[in-house]
Amino acid sequence: MTLESTTAESASDNTSAPKLILTGITPSGIPHLGNYVGAIRPAIEAIKNSNDDAFFFLSDYHAIVKCHDPAIVHESTKAIAATWLACGLDPERVTFYRQSDIPEIPELAWILNCSCAKGLMNRAHAYKAAVDLNLEKTDVDADHGVSMGLFGYPVLMAADILMFNATHVPVGRDQIQHIEMARDIAGTFNHRYKALFTLPSAVVDDDIPLLTGLDGRKMSKSYNNTIPLFGELNPQVSSEKQMQKAIMRIVTNSQLPDEPKNPDDSSIFEIYRAFATPDEIRDLRAQFEAGIAWGDAKEALFNKINDEISPYRERYEYLMSHPKELEEILQMGAAKARRHSKKQLDKARRAIGIKPLAKLK
Numbered sequence: 257m258t259l260e261s262t263t264a265e266s267a268s269d270n271t272s273a274p275k276l277i278l279t280g281i282t283p284s285g286i287p288h289l290g291n292y293v294g295a296i297r298p299a300i301e302a303i304k305n306s307n308d309d310a311f312f313f314l315s316d317y318h319a320i321v322k323c324h325d326p327a328i329v330h331e332s333t334k335a336i337a338a339t340w341l342a343c344g345l346d347p348e349r350v351t352f353y354r355q356s357d358i359p360e361i362p363e364l365a366w367i368l369n370c371s372c373a374k375g376l377m378n379r380a381h382a383y384k385a386a387v388d389l390n391l392e393k394t395d396v397d398a399d400h401g402v403s404m405g406l407f408g409y410p411v412l413m414a415a416d417i418l419m420f421n422a423t424h425v426p427v428g429r430d431q432i433q434h435i436e437m438a439r440d441i442a443g444t445f446n447h448r449y450k451a452l453f454t455l456p457s458a459v460v461d462d463d464i465p466l467l468t469g470l471d472g473r474k475m476s477k478s479y480n481n482t483i484p485l486f487g488e489l490n491p492q493v494s495s496e497k498q499m500q501k502a503i504m505r506i507v508t509n510s511q512l513p514d515e516p517k518n519p520d521d522s523s524i525f526e527i528y529r530a531f532a533t534p535d536e537i538r539d540l541r542a543q544f545e546a547g548i549a550w551g552d553a554k555e556a557l558f559n560k561i562n563d564e565i566s567p568y569r570e571r572y573e574y575l576m577s578h579p580k581e582l583e584e585i586l587q588m589g590a591a592k593a594r595r596h597s598k599k600q601l602d603k604a605r606r607a608i609g610i611k612p613l614a615k616l617k
């Protein structure tokens with residue numbers, strides 16, 4: 257586990273200071289095995305083993321930056337909430353809410369926009385990548401297809417984090433720059449008005465495996481090569497069968513049964529490692545070397561994953577068919593979160609000079 261971007265000002269430098277862990281999950285798709293191994297499982301484990309305050313939320317206002325299909329935003333919010341809860345997130349322990357239920361967040365984002373240099377946003381990787389793509393073309397403007405939502409994405413993210421004075425923000429490597437930007441924006445505000453915001457640190461776990469997808473590239477929704485965790489929406493086939501079918505589609509070479517196979521060159525083995533004990537891993541390695549058939553290796557992988565996932569599947573399916581319960585849990589989280597956000601926004605507004613002219617009655 258690495259703590260990125262710490263400086264002398266960081267609250268996290270003081271190891272005895274209470275930690276507040278916060279992270280956002282963008283609901284723009286259905287969770288797959290890579291999400292489970294890379295984010296869901298480690299986050300839930302980390303919380304179970306600590307007493308730190310934790311805020312996990314669904315960043316639906318971030319989802320609409322890229323996803324313009326209302327049905328996907330809506331269904332994915334439901335599926336992701338159900339997934340995290342089914343996999344063991346305890347909503348009594350963790351404040352679990354939907355970003356859009358906290359109206360103070362976009363309000364704070366506006367205030368922070370006014371303490372954020374435009375030049376800082378010009379340097380954001382995602383924005384620069386979009387511009388670079390346009391510059392390769394001759395017929396479009398450099399900012400073609402770039403919305404203000406995409407450009408200002410890091411400011412909304414800063415509002416998510418600074419609203420609750422989060423100290424530790426677990427993220428993937430691609431998000432580190434956004435946490436640095438949140439620090440930058442907080443620093444400008446604190447210096448200009450009042451030291452209101454804690455400077456957050458990104459937490460990146462280097463030990464977490466990046467799963468390979470069905471086609472040998474990194475497992476990612478954008479490559480369409482994922483193994484679904486609990487199955488696609490409105491399934492005609494059971495979610496267990498969907499997972500099994502996806503595993504059977506993993507691309508292998510054409511080595512025959514009984515031919516010795518190289519485990520270190522196989523995505524089946526690589527995914528297996530993310531679920532198995534050291535003994536089981538050693539055992540499958542030996543079976544590869546002894547020439548296990550690809551079909552049998554896939555079956556071993558399916559069984560291994562299914563042992564871990566199937567206890568969660570029932571709870572997932574229950575929650576998906578009881579959206580009222582999901583909504584109640586999210587509203588409970590929103591009520592907890594708003595106890596903080598209302599106070600924090602009020603402080604920010606007062607700091608910038610926005611407050612009642614006089615007390616009425």
Ligand code: TRP
Pocket residue numbers: 278279280281282315318412413416417425426427431
């Ligand atoms: N941008 C993050 C992602 O795509 C999600 C996110 C939104 C987030 N707001 C956040 C993560 C605040 C950490 C803190 O992964």
